[in-house]
Amino acid sequence: MPGLCGLREDFPMLAGGLIYMDNAASTLKPASVIEVMSRFAGSTYANVHRGVYKEAVRATREYEEAHRAVERFLCARPGEIVFTGHGTTGGLHLAALLALANGLIGEGDEIIASMDAHNSNLLTWRSLARLSRARLRLVPVDGEGVPRWDLLESMISSRTRIVAVGHVSNVTGYESPVREIARIAHEAGAMVIVDGAQSVPHLKVCPRELGADMLAFSPHKMLGPTGIGVLWIRQDLARSLEPPLGGGGTVEDVSLEGGAVTPVWAEPPLRFEAGTPPHHRGRRSGRRHRVPREGRNEPGRGARAEAGRENPQPSPGYPGP
Ligand SMILES: Cc1ncc(COP(=O)(O)O)c(C=O)c1O
Numbered sequence: 370m371p372g373l374c375g376l377r378e379d380f381p382m383l384a385g386g387l388i389y390m391d392n393a394a395s396t397l398k399p400a401s402v403i404e405v406m407s408r409f410a411g412s413t414y415a416n417v418h419r420g421v422y423k424e425a426v427r428a429t430r431e432y433e434e435a436h437r438a439v440e441r442f443l444c445a446r447p448g449e450i451v452f453t454g455h456g457t458t459g460g461l462h463l464a465a466l467l468a469l470a471n472g473l474i475g476e477g478d479e480i481i482a483s484m485d486a487h488n489s490n491l492l493t494w495r496s497l498a499r500l501s502r503a504r505l506r507l508v509p510v511d512g513e514g515v516p517r518w519d520l521l522e523s524m525i526s527s528r529t530r531i532v533a534v535g536h537v538s539n540v541t542g543y544e545s546p547v548r549e550i551a552r553i554a555h556e557a558g559a560m561v562i563v564d565g566a567q568s569v570p571h572l573k574v575c576p577r578e579l580g581a582d583m584l585a586f587s588p589h590k591m592l593g594p595t596g597i598g599v600l601w602i603r604q605d606l607a608r609s610l611e612p613p614l615g616g617g618g619t620v621e622d623v624s625l626e627g628g629a630v631t632p633v634w635a636e637p638p639l640r641f642e643a644g645t646p647p648h649h650r651g652r653r654s655g656r657r658h659r660v661p662r663e664g665r666n667e668p669g670r671g672a673r674a675e676a677g678r679e680n681p682q683p684s685p686g687y688p689g690p
Contacts (some may be wrong), residue, residue: 460585
């Protein structure tokens with residue numbers, strides 16, 4: 370295939386003639402990613418945000434540069450990119466815990482997801498519903514497995530706190546009309562959390578333009594390493610949220626006055642990246658292996674009509690701007 374000539378050589382796994390077609394599950398790693406990760410482990414290794422010697426400063430700089438690179442990739446603003454563990458699943462878990470820890474959901478509230486959602490999307494919201502005593506409601510699918518988002522308006526209510534959307538289905542390839550879903554959700558006072566596992570590798574995705582409040586994706590599905598995930602959180606929302614669990618690197622200061630532990634949280638994303646992060650991966654997934662924007666499809670391709678407005682108007686209760 371002419372356009373692919375030379376590309377195979379980038380992937381050591383293909384050297385023996387392997388035909389690999391499982392990219393929706395995870396992509397192979399190009400030599401550049403493997404080489405940089407192993408060079409870091411072998412010659413320039415240090416922890417991030419914890420030291421002032423040369424290697425530590427360099428590791429920290431490169432880890433932060435990776436955040437900047439992902440920011441550019443998603444048209445994001447400073448502080449909106451959080452590196453998590455465990456791919457999209459890790460990002461969705463953090464989103465659910467943020468809602469729980471910040472009182473954005475409680476007993477009697479509702480979460481809406483769709484029946485075709487990937488298990489990491491579906492089961493996360495089932496867990497959150499159980500933990501918060503909320504109710505999970507599912508948008509049905511039609512005979513072709515396509516979610517009936519056209520029913521959202523009839524399902525949503527003032528009790529709906531979260532609408533969880535799979536942007537592109539890993540089964541049918543269907544692209545959900547996220548802008549329209551976000552418009553309806555925001556009018557009802559609900560947050561929109563997007564599973565971008567299959568869209569970010571293939572489409573131009575600007576979560577803010579989609580009207581999302583949070584969006585998760587997996588670097589390992591786009592030539593990056595496994596074990597790391599990305600959660601985009603809208604800037605003002607991120608600044609207003611406490612992390613569900615703190616840890617090293619998440620605070621500016623901790624006061625112990627009066628026997629109480631009172632943290633002053635660091636600015637996002639640091640407050641959400643507790644403990645030593647998977648930084649040997651984080652540096653590389655953003656900095657060294659950018660997928661060219663031109664290589665991705667235009668947004669909206671293959672989607673059903675997206676009649677959404679660009680700037681959804683939040684209603685009271687919605688932690689909007
Ligand atoms: C649509 C969708 N969502 C979520 C996931 C979970 O991704 P990960 O295993 O990287 O957490 C996948 C993985 O295939 C997926 O296709």
